[in-house]
Structures are given as structure tokens and as C-alpha cells.
Amino acid sequence: MNTVRTVAFLGALGLIAGTGGAMAEDSADPIKIVTNNWTSQVVLSNVIGQVLQAQGLNVEYKPSDTQLQFTAIASGDMDFQVEVWEGSMAESFEKSLAGGAVDYGAHAAVTREDWWYPAYMNEMCPGLPDWKALDACAAKLATAETGSKGRFVGPPADWGKHYSERIQALGMNFQEVPVGQAATLWAELQAAYDRKEPIVLFNWTPNFIEAKFEGQFVEFPTYEPACLSDPKWGQNPDALYDCGAPASGYLKKVGSKQLEEKWPKAAGILKKVNFTNPQIAAAAALVDVDGMTPEDAAKKWIETNQDSVKSWVQ
Template identity: 85%
Template sequence: MKKYVGTIAILGALSLTAGNAMAEDSSDPIKIVTNDWTSQVVLSNVVGQVLESQGDHVEYKPSDSQLQFTALASGDMDFQVEVWEGSMAESFDKSLKAGAVDYGSQQAVTREDWWYPSYVKDVCPGLPDWKALDACAAKFATPETGTKGRFLGPPADWGKHYSERIQALGMNFQEVPVGQAATLWAELQAAYDRKEPIVLFNWTPNFIEAKFKGEFVEFPKYEPDCMTDPKWGQNKDAVYDCGAPANGYLKKAGSKELAEKWPKAAAIVKKISLTNEQIAAAASLVDVDGLTPEDAAKKWIETNQDTVKSWLQ
């Protein structure tokens, strides 16, 4: 707390002008969702600290990245700062029909898909085309996957369908999901140090893009029908025979109670719109600089005072 005491002064000096005529916010805590990747946790703390500076009370509620939408629709949770199209669109859309609220898109453009460090192209010519990757599958094999190439996948609860994609495209790969995101980066660093072939799940915005040069694998271009209509795409008997959206949205979601019980807070969160660089910087404060999420949020607020001020005007 002492290290970033200036943050409290910064937030205290900012006043909420758009909403002074609104009813007072409830004294009940706003339940902010936290997930298991760094930028989301840091930015949830950013939002929480900003709302607290305006007199609101908050609680941070850990949640599965898919089940959170049921909680938002039912009012058991109230706000989520990072809704990623590539992994959450289906659950998010269902939650809107059940009562959750779309709090708008952010400036950031997202992508979540298979990724490899640049040096892999030296041993697998033809990348980033997925067919070239599949032709090199044996170079990615491990004792765990036998003759199949290993794709190091995200935690199972992130709602991806990579095993189904492998099957739909007839690839000679096997997905091996990790238990937590940090394992992805540890495996990447180990492979990078030894210049060993690796293909793994990655996303942008993310601090990784500033640390490692690499590229996403290019699969058949995403279309919504790919996820629901077997007749779409090259495999007429299966869905998921395409890549993820290459220019996905990043949205915010809330409960319907958010605007009803906390109108001033709702006015703030509607204005939140972050860039790829700001989101990557939030993750870097923890994953590179070693701060706690709470201290990272304080530091982020200090560095982005103009942005925070715009939310409060």
C-alpha cells in the first residue's frame, strides 16, 4: 500500500461529474468477476479500485470462464471486464438472452489461437499455413503424444474446441491442456531457450508478444457457421473445422442489477475502453515485473491517469 500511496491521492482527486444527478449507489458490494489469466485479474482490480474511490464497495469473485455468464445472468455476479469473442461468444450470447447485459466493446482487437515462436519456421517450412504444420507433426511429438504432434492447449475450462478442430481437420496432433496459464509460458520459455519446436495456445493482447517473436497458425477462415453447421467448410460431417476469429471483440458484461442498484458505477464501466497496449501492460506488471495484481492495478492507474479520468467525467 505504501509503495503506491500516490494512487489513492490520484483517485481521490478525480470526481464523478456525469451521474451526480443519479440516485445514490447501493451500499451493497458490487461483485466483480475474476478469471485465471493475468490481465483480467489486474484490470478487475483497476475497476474495483476506481469504483471504491467513488464510494462504492466491491468484492472480487473468482469464476470459471464459462460459468461466469450464468452467474451474471442470475445476478450472482455483477461485472466482467474481459469478454473474449474467441472463447466466450457462445456462452456470452446465451447469457444475454437469460438476463445479462452487454456493457459495450473495448478498443482492443483480440485473437486466440494456435501460436509458435518464429524460429519454428526454420524446421517447418510453409508456416503459418495449418497444412504445413500438420505435415511437420512428428517434429512436435513428445513421449506423451507418441507419434502425434503435441499442441499445448489452454486450461480445459476456457471453452475452446481444439480437440474437435484436430479431429474435424484430420490433423496428426493431440491437444494437451495445461492446468493454468502460467504453465504455457514456462513451457514456451523452456522450448525457446533450447530452440525446440513448440506450438501452443496464445492470445493477443498479451505481454508475451513483447517478449517473444512469433505468429499464429492460419487455419481456414472463421465464419460463425463453422461452429454450428457441419455442411460449412471442408469436413461436411463435422463442426469446428476453422480457425478462431482473427479480429475478435473484447466486451464488458454485467448483471441487470448493476445499473439498477449502482447507477453511478454502471456509468463508469460503460465508458471503459482499453487498447491492446494497455491490456498487455496490465499483464506485464505481474508476469514480467512481479507485482501483485493489487499493486499492479495501482501502478496501472498511476500510469493511465488520463484514461481513468475519462471514465469519471
């Protein structure tokens, strides 16, 4: 959707506020919005981009590696990211703040990222969702690729998880097999679900998956920050990562230092942006279930969430 159509659409919804002064107040340079390789992040980046365009601002979308984006934001090469997930990005996020990036606040959404399995596996592997019960069931998840080990379908490598290290730290009879993109996770899940075959894979919430498939997260040893930094913490005194991910993680926004200096109007809007779990899941579903493009999904999302968008621009 081009800028003219976006502005006209948002104007029809009454979501343009003070556009006449935006360019005089804010730089005409493009605001570089980071996009990542999962659906809700791309859609919601477009949501904010379309709102900023309607305010008379210039935007560009810049794809980035999930971890390297933080270095780019801290250095001012990119300007903001709308979905900072605690479970996979906390370490890189904290380093970026020390390097000059700015914490633009948390969303209302509560997140979780971890191993997940469909509910029918509870009968196949008694004792689930406990991780020890899953490990005892590893042979049922073995494939030609993993030999005698169970297969864990892991996320793209650049998402910064440490699941292979977790497997080793906990002495599990599993092997991680990462996918190249998020869509492959859902294809693997759908194929197994249709045949009621055992599968354990990386999943997260909020996500459209929870409305489409019945299942639950594997329960690993409870997360503590020391699990990531102190080998002596946890049941393996010689290894890090012998725990699960945060069960109630944050979802934040991060921006460059120059954002508020060059585009104060955009910075003010970003501070007010606040997504809920249902809003994020709905954003993903518009693309992954309904088949819309991210641009059109953003337009539909804005139409459905007018009250939220109005609160950002007022």
C-alpha cells in the same frame, strides 16, 4: 492495497469525482466483480474495482470459471466482467444476454486467440504459418506423452476452446495437452525458446508475450460463425470446428441487470471503460514480467493511464 490507501492514492491523482453523493445514490451492497484465471483480466478487474472504491462504492472480487461466470451474471449472483473474448466466450456470452445479462459495450482492443509458434520454427517446418505445413511437421513436435502425434499445448479446460474437436475435424496428426493455468503456457514456451525446440501452444493478443517472444499464429481455414453450428460448412461436411478463431475478435464488457438498478454510478463508469491493446498487454506485463501483485499492478496501471481513468469518472 486496502480501500483507504486506494482512495488516498486516487485522490492524489485527482480521480475522485463526486464521492460524497455516491453512497446516497448507489446501494451500499458490494458490487461483485468477476475475476478469471489470466493476468490482464485480474489486473484490470482490480483497476476498475479501485476506481469504484474511490467513488465511495463497495466492491468484492469473485473468482469464477470462464464459462459459468455468464450464468452467474445473468442470474445476478455476480455483477460484471471486464474481458469477454469473442474467440472463447461468444457462445456463452450470447446465451447470457438472452438470459438477462447486459452488454456493456466493446473495448477498442482487437483480439485473437489461437495456436501460436515461435518464429524459429519457420525454418524447421517450411510452409508455416499454414496449418497444413504444421500438420506435415507433426513428428517434430511429438513427445513421449503423445507418441507419434505432435503435441499442442492447449489452454485450461474451462476456457471453452474446442481444439481437440478441431484436430479431429481437420484430420490433424496432433494431440491437445491442456495446461492447468496460463502460467504453465509461458513456462513451456520459455523452456522451448531457450533451447530453440519446436513448440506450438495456445496464445492470444493482446498479451505481454508479443513483446517478449517473436512468433506468429497458425493460419487455419478462415473463421465463419457457421463453422460452430453447421457441420456442412467447411472442408469437413460431417464436423463442426473445422476452422480457425476470429482473427479480429471483439473484447467486451458484460454486466448483470441489477447493476444499473442498484449501482447507477458504477454502471455509468463501466460503460465508459475502454481498454486498448497496449493497455491490456501492459497490465499483464506488470505481473508476469515485473512480478507485481495484481493489486499493486492495478495501482501502477492507474498511475500510468490517468487520462483514461479520468474520462471514465467525469
